[in-house]
Amino acid sequence: MAEKQRGRASDRLRSGISRRDFLRGSGALAAATALRTATEAAAAPAGAASVVGPGPVPVTLTVNGQTHRLKLEPRVTLLDALRNHLDLTGAKKVCDRGTCGACTVLLDGAPVYACSVLAIDAQGHKIETVEALSPDHPMIQAFVDHDGLQCGFCTPGFVMAAVAFARQNPECSEEDVCRGLSGNICRCGTYVGIREAVVEAARKMRGAANA
Amino acid sequence: MNAFEYASPQTVQEAVELLGPGWQDSAVLAGGTDLLSLMKDGIVSPRRLVNIKRIRGLDRIELIGDVVRIGATVTLEQLLRDATIAARFPSLTQAAAGVTSPQIRNMGTVAGDLCQRPRCWYFRAGFGILATGPDGEPLVPAGDNRYHAIFPEGQAYYVHPSSLAPALIALEATVEIHGPQGTRELPVEELYRIPGSNNERELNLGPREIITAITIPANGVKNATYEVRQRQLLDWPLATASVALRLSGRKVVSARVVLGHVGPRPRRATGAEAVLNGAELNEQRIEAAARAAVQGARPLSRNGYKVQLAQVAVKRALASLA
Numbered sequence: 169m170a171e172k173q174r175g176r177a178s179d180r181l182r183s184g185i186s187r188r189d190f191l192r193g194s195g196a197l198a199a200a201t202a203l204r205t206a207t208e209a210a211a212a213p214a215g216a217a218s219v220v221g222p223g224p225v226p227v228t229l230t231v232n233g234q235t236h237r238l239k240l241e242p243r244v245t246l247l248d249a250l251r252n253h254l255d256l257t258g259a260k261k262v263c264d265r266g267t268c269g270a271c272t273v274l275l276d277g278a279p280v281y282a283c284s285v286l287a288i289d290a291q292g293h294k295i296e297t298v299e300a301l302s303p304d305h306p307m308i309q310a311f312v313d314h315d316g317l318q319c320g321f322c323t324p325g326f327v328m329a330a331v332a333f334a335r336q337n338p339e340c341s342e343e344d345v346c347r348g349l350s351g352n353i354c355r356c357g358t359y360v361g362i363r364e365a366v367v368e369a370a371r372k373m374r375g376a377a378n379a
Numbered sequence: 380m381n382a383f384e385y386a387s388p389q390t391v392q393e394a395v396e397l398l399g400p401g402w403q404d405s406a407v408l409a410g411g412t413d414l415l416s417l418m419k420d421g422i423v424s425p426r427r428l429v430n431i432k433r434i435r436g437l438d439r440i441e442l443i444g445d446v447v448r449i450g451a452t453v454t455l456e457q458l459l460r461d462a463t464i465a466a467r468f469p470s471l472t473q474a475a476a477g478v479t480s481p482q483i484r485n486m487g488t489v490a491g492d493l494c495q496r497p498r499c500w501y502f503r504a505g506f507g508i509l510a511t512g513p514d515g516e517p518l519v520p521a522g523d524n525r526y527h528a529i530f531p532e533g534q535a536y537y538v539h540p541s542s543l544a545p546a547l548i549a550l551e552a553t554v555e556i557h558g559p560q561g562t563r564e565l566p567v568e569e570l571y572r573i574p575g576s577n578n579e580r581e582l583n584l585g586p587r588e589i590i591t592a593i594t595i596p597a598n599g600v601k602n603a604t605y606e607v608r609q610r611q612l613l614d615w616p617l618a619t620a621s622v623a624l625r626l627s628g629r630k631v632v633s634a635r636v637v638l639g640h641v642g643p644r645p646r647r648a649t650g651a652e653a654v655l656n657g658a659e660l661n662e663q664r665i666e667a668a669a670r671a672a673v674q675g676a677r678p679l680s681r682n683g684y685k686v687q688l689a690q691v692a693v694k695r696a697l698a699s700l701a
Contacts, residue, residue, distance in 0.1 A: 221382065222383055222384055241382055242382075242385035242428070243383055243418075264419060265416045265419065272482060278481075279482050279485060280486050281483075283415075284415050284482075285486065286385075351480030353613065
């Protein structure tokens with residue numbers, strides 16, 4: 169299984185395009201129309217207490233080191249902004265009620281449920297999504313090596329929660345991992361693999377650049 | 380989720396001015412971990428959200444003289460990691476640790492924990508806070524009530540979900556509230572009320588009022604929280620007990636015992652307190668206090684098990700201080 173997974177990952181690297189890249193080709197155009205110029209954003213009403221919305225308002229998000237200027241209704245969650253407006257579909261929409269963890273992203277390094285944060289509230293914070301991790305990131309590699317996934321739908325959220333946890337806990341035990349990743353669930357039940365993967369990756373990440 | 384206006388004031392005064400006179404007009408947004416879910420489900424649909432996370436000074440824990448002041452937007456993770464809290468109020472640290480999702484702790488705030496709405500599945504499915512059917516009849520007694528109250532009050536069968544409130548009540552904490560009429564203080568014990576109809580709220584708080592801080596006297600009481608759970612992680616506890624004891628050697632000078640997740644508001648177990656006051660803290664007394672704590676319980680058709688679990692919570696919380 170691990171061999172097979174690794175094979176697929178390298179196929180992707182060789183061809184440079186994945187099924188997802190292909191599928192989202194059409195979405196990219198739509199997303200581009202959502203982008204607005206810096207001049208328009210600067211024209212936004214000043215004063216912190218001014219009331220904005222319910223229509224679209226300028227929202228500036230810093231995601232994976234890049235600044236994006238969008239126009240979003242205040243009700244748009246960070247998850248929907250990432251997926252529907254920035255084409256970052258790594259964070260998954262599953263329960264959409266802050267219960268399952270599939271949408272986990274990092275806000276200033278701390279894991280949060282992107283479905284339960286408004287995009288407008290995420291302004292001024294450093295947002296990291298799974299797309300920021302290179303395919304050979306120690307955490308991703310460890311998930312592959314230890315079969316820390318089956319269907320893979322919970323995986324991006326798990327990986328982000330695990331990265332945040334591992335940065336703080338390089339010498340963790342499997343017991344620590346249970347507690348540290350308690351905000352994510354995997355209905356395929358791959359917890360045994362995930363626990364092993366995180367313990368191993370946490371040690372490898374220590375001292376590694378860009379981990 | 381319905382569309383809404385949004386404002387992010389920098390002072391409490393501005394925030395109060397931005398709130399409307401009715402619950403449907405506006406809502407205070409802090410961590411949003413509960414509010415946004417309620418809005419997605421259409422349980423509440425405020426026309427405006429007032430974000431209080433950018434108000435300076437609300438995100439601090441301070442020791443001022445012999446009082447600890449916890450700002451409203453302090454996150455549960457901040458509370459969990461705070462050394463001032465851990466040294467004086469382990470019961471609060473234990474309660475915060477019981478919120479077993481790092482993602483919730485990173486966004487969820489202490490005031491949000493106190494103000495979150497009940498988890499009753501009838502309420503969350505749109506049957507109102509009193510969970511009533513088409514003819515106004517209560518649905519809980521004849522329905523699936525396995526997680527509901529064993530101490531129902533009036534027509535209210537839900538349990539209040541706050542993790543911190545029982546510990547704060549045991550510690551005699553107070554909430555500081557800002558509103559159009561200025562500032563007022565309220566013991567956490569008096570923050571909760573029983574709604575008389577589905578249009579009423581379960582808090583003694585007006586639509587234009589904001590909790591800005593919680594203050595706790597740091598008076599040296601020994602304290603602990605114990606939560607009985609089905610799943611160890613990512614779930615609410617089934618029954619909890621928070622205790623605060625003033626001890627002289629092994630003798631209890633005064634006791635406060637508060638049960639959580641057994642009724643629509645955290646429940647002072649005054650019977651258990653009476654058993655402990657003036658007595659030596661030993662196994663027999665702890666047993667007797669646990670029995671007294673659940674005296675008068677009126678379990679529903681499927682939650683009788685909680686009577687035993689509440690006793691276990693009381694015993695283990697007390698035993699950890701003995």
